[in-house]
Amino acid sequence: MKVDKLKLRQAVDSLYSIGPATQESYTRLVIECFRANDADQAKRLQSHMDAYSYRPADSFIHNRLLHLYAKSGQIPSARQLFDKMPHRDIFSWNAMLSLYAKSGCVDDLQGTFDRMPSRDSVSYNTVISGLAGRGCASKALSKRNIKYGEMAARKLFALDPLNAGPYILLSNMYASDGRWKDVAALRSLMKTNNVKKFAAYSWVDINNEVHKFVANDRIHVDSIAIYKELDDLIKKVQEVGYKPSTNLVLHDVGEQEKLESISYHSEKLALAFMLMKRPHESMPVRILKNLRVCGDCHAFMKFSSKVTGRTIVLRDSNRFHHFVGGKCSCNDHW
Numbered sequence: 001m002k003v004d005k006l007k008l009r010q011a012v013d014s015l016y017s018i019g020p021a022t023q024e025s026y027t028r029l030v031i032e033c034f035r036a037n038d039a040d041q042a043k044r045l046q047s048h049m050d051a052y053s054y055r056p057a058d059s060f061i062h063n064r065l066l067h068l069y070a071k072s073g074q075i076p077s078a079r080q081l082f083d084k085m086p087h088r089d090i091f092s093w094n095a096m097l098s099l100y101a102k103s104g105c106v107d108d109l110q111g112t113f114d115r116m117p118s119r120d121s122v123s124y125n126t127v128i129s130g131l132a133g134r135g136c137a138s139k140a141l142s143k144r145n146i147k148y149g150e151m152a153a154r155k156l157f158a159l160d161p162l163n164a165g166p167y168i169l170l171s172n173m174y175a176s177d178g179r180w181k182d183v184a185a186l187r188s189l190m191k192t193n194n195v196k197k198f199a200a201y202s203w204v205d206i207n208n209e210v211h212k213f214v215a216n217d218r219i220h221v222d223s224i225a226i227y228k229e230l231d232d233l234i235k236k237v238q239e240v241g242y243k244p245s246t247n248l249v250l251h252d253v254g255e256q257e258k259l260e261s262i263s264y265h266s267e268k269l270a271l272a273f274m275l276m277k278r279p280h281e282s283m284p285v286r287i288l289k290n291l292r293v294c295g296d297c298h299a300f301m302k303f304s305s306k307v308t309g310r311t312i313v314l315r316d317s318n319r320f321h322h323f324v325g326g327k328c329s330c331n332d333h334w
């Protein structure tokens with residue numbers, strides 16, 4: 001999407017001539033800064049809020065600013081904002097992790113990870129990709145760094161056993177340390193667990209624009225609204241009998257973590273996004289996926305077609321699934 005940076009600057013300029021703004025205007029401008037990837041205007045916006053001692057009602061505005069600073073590698077701005085945030089949640093912590101991971105600040109990455117009150121698969125992924133990236137660039141990972149990578153990877157193997165990403169990242173870390181036996185062991189573990197070499201993702205098309213989702217992904221500009229839409233839908237389908245198949249997740253993680261890891265598969269995020277963007281249409285919801293749909297998502301799509309009254313067409317790597325009124329055209333054989 002092309003966003004006019006000049007217009008954005010003028011909008012921020014006009015705030016300065018008006019005075020304090022409403023939550024709505026700040027939110028709209030923060031989203032525009034994020035879309036335009038314009039950290040300079042974001043900083044001016046933040047200064048404006050600071051000047052009027054404005055405190056946002058929730059963490060949305062600060063998190064967006066934080067993610068923008070993280071994206072553009074602005075460590076001091078991000079750190080200063082993070083330190084004074086009144087409400088920090090998992091998004092805020094993950095933004096700091098991703099900043100340190102991208103900037104190669106391994107010590108800060110580990111320090112932040114240690115201090116987190118709770119972690120999700122995004123946190124584990126960020127830690128391991130930060131460490132693995134460092135390993136490739138400098139061949140300077142310490143034994144302690146590798147231990148962190150192993151710990152994060154093990155969590156991810158348990159939460160999302162079919163995702164190839166952590167296997168490949170850990171294998172890169174071992175390789176950078178010359179641990180070829182461990183590289184080989186990982187490769188055979190991938191075979192045993194039947195892990196495909198590609199990460200699973202789903203995508204949809206709205207107004208000729210493609211939106212791509214991976215499991216647990218919080219990168220999309222609308223991700224907060226998407227997760228809310230999906231959580232609402234999960235509640236509705238549970239009322240009519242859907243039970244999440246947490247048995248598809250390996251055993252050594254807690255029930256809540258199991259539930260979270262299965263709830264946010266890419267096709268579920270894609271569905272929530274489409275329902276949010278196209279709430280009143282009679283057209284089928286079309287979703288594409290590069291790998292085979294999992295059993296839980298298949299059941300979820302059936303229930304969703306029932307509670308929303310919408311036809312859902314899911315094209316996975318094997319076939320088309322047409323979900324109508326709680327049933328699938330494949331009769332559960334796929």
Ligand SMILES: [Zn+2]
Pocket residue numbers: 265293294295296297298
């Ligand atoms: Zn699934």
Ligand SMILES: [Zn+2]
Pocket residue numbers: 298320321322328329330331332333334
């Ligand atoms: Zn089916």
